[in-house]
Amino acid sequence: MGAGPDGPLDPFALAVVFGARIEYLPVDVDPSDFSGMVTMRGGRPVIVLNRSMAPERRTITLLEELCHLHYRHPVEEWDGQGRQHTNAVESEAYQTGAAALLPAVVVAKAVYKNRAAADVAREYGVSTELFEMRVKVLGLWRHYQGRNAA
Ligand SMILES: [Zn+2]
DSSP, X not given: OBSSTTSOBOHHHHHHHTTOEEEEOSSOOOTTTOOEEEEEETTEXXXXXXXXXXXXXXXXXXXXXXXXXXXXXXXXXXXXXXXXXXXXXXXXXXHHHHHHHXXXXXXXXXHHTTXXXXXXXXXXXXXXXXXXXXXXXXXXXXXXXXXXXX
């Protein structure tokens, strides 16, 4: 699935494990209006993504949708209408997706080895913002801020 236990995860390979089909919106939509959703079609999960998103945002969006499947959050047959999950469910899927992309050991090593956030983010296919969110979630923010990244 990636390059060793702390290597980057390939979310498209993970989607295959879930038996999920990936599709893109056929029209250009502002990524602030729509990033992605998961639905069922003929009993099979289909993940719809917005092609206009930056690649690193596409990665976390795909992971989040896969986490909805992993947690068996309610995913319904497509009826032409997108449905919002509750905030708690969204947060569970998003945080799990972020942790799958940037495991605690990767974030902790990067912080303690003074690696530049942008380098780690690029290596793992995520945004610098997502890296920093993980630093905060893991309680390493104070240390991260006090260091001089190489
Ligand atoms: Zn979601």
